[in-house]
Amino acid sequence: MFARCVALVALLVGSVACSASDSTGLGSGALGPPLGSPAEVAAWVEEKTGECDDPTDRTIEEFAEFVGPLRATLYAPYVDRWATCKAGPYERLGLVVFQREKLADFQRSWQEAMKAGQISDNPDFGFGNGFALSGTIGLELLGLHQLTCTSTPPPPSAGHTLPAEAPGCTYVQFEGHHHH
Amino acid sequence: MRLKRFGALALAALGVAGVTTVLVQTGVAVAHGSMTYPASRTYACYEDGRRGSGGGDLLPTNPACKEAVAIGGKQPLWDWYGNLISQAAGKHREIIADGDLCGPTTKYDAYNLARDDWPTTTLRAGSTITLHYNAWAPHPGTWDQYVTRDGFDVTKPLKWSDLEPAPFNSITNPVASGGEYAWQATLPNKSGRHIIYSIWQRNDSPEAFYSCSDVIFEGGSGGDTQAPTAPGAPTATAGSNSVSLSWTASSDNVGVSSYQVFREAGATDVQVASGSGTTATITGLSPATAYQFYVVARDAVGNTSPPSAAVSVTTQPGSGEPGACTVTWGTPSVWTGGFTGNVTIKNTGTAAVSNWELVWDVPAGQTYGQAWSGTVTVSGGKATAKGADWNRNIAAGASTSFGFNGTGPTTAPTGFTLNGARCA
Numbered sequence: 001m002f003a004r005c006v007a008l009v010a011l012l013v014g015s016v017a018c019s020a021s022d023s024t025g026l027g028s029g030a031l032g033p034p035l036g037s038p039a040e041v042a043a044w045v046e047e048k049t050g051e052c053d054d055p056t057d058r059t060i061e062e063f064a065e066f067v068g069p070l071r072a073t074l075y076a077p078y079v080d081r082w083a084t085c086k087a088g089p090y091e092r093l094g095l096v097v098f099q100r101e102k103l104a105d106f107q108r109s110w111q112e113a114m115k116a117g118q119i120s121d122n123p124d125f126g127f128g129n130g131f132a133l134s135g136t137i138g139l140e141l142l143g144l145h146q147l148t149c150t151s152t153p154p155p156p157s158a159g160h161t162l163p164a165e166a167p168g169c170t171y172v173q174f175e176g177h178h179h180h
Numbered sequence: 181m182r183l184k185r186f187g188a189l190a191l192a193a194l195g196v197a198g199v200t201t202v203l204v205q206t207g208v209a210v211a212h213g214s215m216t217y218p219a220s221r222t223y224a225c226y227e228d229g230r231r232g233s234g235g236g237d238l239l240p241t242n243p244a245c246k247e248a249v250a251i252g253g254k255q256p257l258w259d260w261y262g263n264l265i266s267q268a269a270g271k272h273r274e275i276i277a278d279g280d281l282c283g284p285t286t287k288y289d290a291y292n293l294a295r296d297d298w299p300t301t302t303l304r305a306g307s308t309i310t311l312h313y314n315a316w317a318p319h320p321g322t323w324d325q326y327v328t329r330d331g332f333d334v335t336k337p338l339k340w341s342d343l344e345p346a347p348f349n350s351i352t353n354p355v356a357s358g359g360e361y362a363w364q365a366t367l368p369n370k371s372g373r374h375i376i377y378s379i380w381q382r383n384d385s386p387e388a389f390y391s392c393s394d395v396i397f398e399g400g401s402g403g404d405t406q407a408p409t410a411p412g413a414p415t416a417t418a419g420s421n422s423v424s425l426s427w428t429a430s431s432d433n434v435g436v437s438s439y440q441v442f443r444e445a446g447a448t449d450v451q452v453a454s455g456s457g458t459t460a461t462i463t464g465l466s467p468a469t470a471y472q473f474y475v476v477a478r479d480a481v482g483n484t485s486p487p488s489a490a491v492s493v494t495t496q497p498g499s500g501e502p503g504a505c506t507v508t509w510g511t512p513s514v515w516t517g518g519f520t521g522n523v524t525i526k527n528t529g530t531a532a533v534s535n536w537e538l539v540w541d542v543p544a545g546q547t548y549g550q551a552w553s554g555t556v557t558v559s560g561g562k563a564t565a566k567g568a569d570w571n572r573n574i575a576a577g578a579s580t581s582f583g584f585n586g587t588g589p590t591t592a593p594t595g596f597t598l599n600g601a602r603c604a
Contacts, residue, residue: 068253071286089212089316092258121286134255135262159552 028103028164031129031171032143038083041095041131045087048142053086055095066094066134074113075123078106087135094134096125103130107166111149123147127171145171212261213389215378216360217312218301220391221282221291222260225249228299229257244298252290256283261314263288268388269570270381270445279337281377282392291392294337296373298394305397306369306482311349313361313380320578321382325349325365328374330405338392343377344368346440346476346484350451352575368482369405370397383578386570408432408477411439411458413489420467420496421504421529421601426459430477430485437480444472444490445534445573452531452576464504464529464576466599470494497600504529505603507538507596519590521548523565524581525598527574533599534573536580538565541595545588554582563593 035041042055063082064072080099084092098106113119125132126144133144145160149169159173214220219227225245229238238254240246249257256263265284268275276284283291303309313323324347332342349365373396380389412428430436441453441460452473453460465471472492477485506526513520527533542548542563548556556565566572571580596603 064253066253066255066258068249068251068255068290070251071253089261090258092255094255119286124285124287135259 028100028127028129028171031127031145031162034129035131036097036100038081038095038097041097041128041133042083042085045085045093045095045133045142049087051087052093052095055083055085057081057083063094063096066092070119071124074110074119075106075125077109078102090135092134094125094132096132096134098130098132100130104165107147107149107164107169110147111166111168114149122149145173148172212259212264213313213315213361213380214261214263215311215376215391215393216314217310218303218376218393218395219299220260220263220378220393221248221298222256222263222288222391223314224299224301224394225291226257226260229254242297242299244293244295247295248290248293251293252287256288256291259287261316263291263391264387264389266385266387267570268381269386270388270573272379272381272388272390273340276340276390278339278341281338281340281390282375284390292337294335296334298334300373300394300396302396302398303367304399305367305371306399306480308364308366310362311365313354313378314359315356315361316359319382320353320384320575321380322350322352322575323354323361323378323380326377326379327368327370328377330370332374334373334375334394338375338377342375344484345487346442348482348484353577366482367397368484371405372397383573383575384571384580405483406433406479407483408436408479408485410486411475411477411488414441414473414475414491416473416491416493418493418495421465422461422463423465423471423473423493423495424459424461425473425475425491427475427488429458432477432479432483434479436477438478440476440478442474442476442487443531444474445532450532450575462531464527464531464533465495466533467495467601468497469534469599505533505596505598505601507540507598507603509592511590514590518585518587520583521586521590522581522583524579525574525603526579527576527598528604530576532573532575535599536567536572536574537599539563539595539597540593543589543591543593546591546593547587549585549587551582551584553580556582556584 035044038057042052045052060076060079063076063079067075078098080097082094082096084094087093110123125134127147128144147164147169161170161172164171214223216223225240225242225248228242228245229240232239232241238257240249263283280292283289326343326347328342329344348368351363354361354363376393376395378391408430411430414425414427417424425441438454438456440451442449443452452462470492472490474490475488504527506528508524510522511519512522525538540563542558542561548558548563553571554565554567556563565582567580574580
C-alpha cells in the first residue's frame with residue numbers, strides 16, 4: 001500500500017486517490033470519499049483547503065443562471081442539489097451533488113451532445129465521488145478528475161485514469177495543470 | 181483578500197507535497213489569469229456586472245456583456261481569469277478555430293460574439309504603457325501580445341489572419357507582485373477600434389490562457405502607418421551549439437528601429453534574438469540539429485514588416501565540450517532497497533532546447549521503474565530520459581524536472597548530456 005501511495009502521489013494524484021483502493025467498483029465510486037450533500041462537499045473543501053466561506057444552498061434555477069442554458073441542458077437533469085461557497089480565487093465555487101444513479105445517463109447524454117455537435121468540449125467540472133466542483137484551480141491536487149467522453153485516448157501527460165460509469169467515458173487526471 | 185484565499189487552495193497542494201517533495205520539485209502550482217489592463221472581455225464584463233448589481237451578484241449593463249451572460253451564464257464572469265486550454269502546448273493556431281479566439285472553450289464561447297459594443301479601453305497609439313495581467317501565483321511562461329491589422333472589423337468573427345503576424349510585445353517570466361504581473365509595452369501605431377489578443381503559454385505545463393482586450397487607439401506619433409520592407413533572407417554559419425545569422429537591412433519611410441529573429445517551432449514560433457543591427461548569434465542550440473530562422477523588422481511606432489524568407493541550417497556535431505545546461509539530481513524519498521529520483525535540467529543557454537533528451541551513465545546496481553513528467557529507458561548502461569508532451573521544450577534560462585522510482589543504491593549518476601551536448 002505504501003508503494004502504491006508513493007507511486008500515485010508521484011503521479012500528482014492527491015491524498016484522496018491514495019485511499020481509492022479502499023473504495024469498491026468503477027466509476028466515481030473509485031474517486032474517493034462519497035459525498036452526498038452540498039454540506040458534505042463544503043466541509044470536505046474546507047478540510048482540504050482551509051476555506052469554503054459562506055456556503056449557500058442554491059436552487060436549480062440559479063444553477064441554470066450560473067452555467068448558462070446550453071450547459072444547464074446537459075448538467076441540470078442529473079443534479080441533485082448544489083450550493084456555492086468562496087474558496088481560493090473563486091467568489092462562487094459550485095459544489096454540485098449529482099443523482100448518483102443517473103451518472104451513466106449524464107455521461108451518455110453528454111456523449112450524444114458531442115456527437116450531435118451540440119457541444120464541442122468535455123464536461124468542465126472537476127469530478128469526485130458523486131459530486132463535482134465547478135472550479136479548476138488546484139482542484140486536481142484534491143484528487144478530483146476530469147471527465148472525458150471522447151473516443152480520443154488520454155494524452156501521455158495523463159495521470160490517474162479510470163473508467164467512468166458510461167462506456168466510452170473516462171475519469172482522468174493530468175499532471176501539472178488544471179482542468180478546463 | 182483574493183491572495184489569502186488563493187493561498188488556501190495552494191495550501192492544499194502543499195498538503196499533498198507534505199507526503200513527498202515531488203510536487204514542489206516538479207513545479208506544480210496554481211495559476212489562472214487574464215489581462216486586467218487593458219481589460220479583457222471577461223474581466224471588463226465582470227467589473228460591469230459587479231457595478232450593475234451593486235455587489236453580491238453579477239448583473240452586467242453593457243449590452244454585449246448582457247448577451248454573453250444570457251448565452252453562457254454567469255460562471256465565466258465569476259471565473260473571468262480561467263479562459264484557458266489545458267493541453268494547448270503552443271499549438272494555438274492548430275487547436276483554436278477562426279472565430280473562437282476570444283473564447284476557445286464552450287464555457288467562454290459567448291465571448292466570441294462579433295459585436296462592436298464590448299467595453300473598451302482607450303489607449304494612445306505608439307505610447308508606452310504598463311500592461312497588467314492577473315495571476316494568482318507566479319508561473320514561468322511567455323506572454324505574446326498581438327494587435328489586429330488595419331481595417332479590422334470587430335463585427336466579424338475574429339480570425340487568426342486578422343492579427344498582425346508578429347506580436348507587438350512579448351515577455352518571458354515577468355516579475356509577479358501583489359497577485360499580478362505588470363510590464364511595460366510600447367503600443368503599435370494603430371487608429372480606432374482594435375483587439376489586443378494576449379496568449380500566455382506556460383512553459384512548465386501545456387496550459388495556455390487567452391484574452392481579448394477591446395481597445396480604441398487615439399492620437400499617435402504623427403501618422404506613420406507604413407511598415408518596413410521585409411529583411412533579406414538570412415545567411416547562416418553554424419557551430420555545434422550556435423548559429424550566426426546576417427541579413428540585408430529593411431527600408432522604411434522613417435527608419436527601422438529593431439529586428440526580431442524567430443526560430444520556427446511549429447504553430448507558434450519563438451523569438452530568439454532582437455537588436456538594431458543586421459546580425460545575430462543564436463546560442464544554446466543542440467548539436468547536429470536542424471533549425472529554421474527568419475527575421476522581422478519594426479519601426480519606432482511598432483509597424484512590423486513581413487517576415488524575411490527563412491534560412492535552414494543544421495548545427496555541427498557535438499564536440500564534447502560542456503553545453504549550455506546543468507543537471508541537478510535529488511532523492512526526496514528513500515526506502516529500503518529503493519528511492520524516488522528527481523532530475524532538474526536547467527537550460528543555461530540563450531535559446532530554447534526543443535524535444536530534449538537527457539542521457540546519463542547508470543550507476544552500478546541502479547534500475548529505474550515508473551517515471552513521471554517524462555519517460556526513462558535504460559540500454560547498454562545508459563539511461564535516456566525524454567520530456568512529456570507538455571515539457572519537451574525548455575525555454576532559455578528555464579528549467580524542467582522529471583522523476584522516477586528506482587531500486588539499488590542512491591548514487592548520483594554522472595555523464596549527463598542534453599541533446600548530445602555535455603552538461604556542465
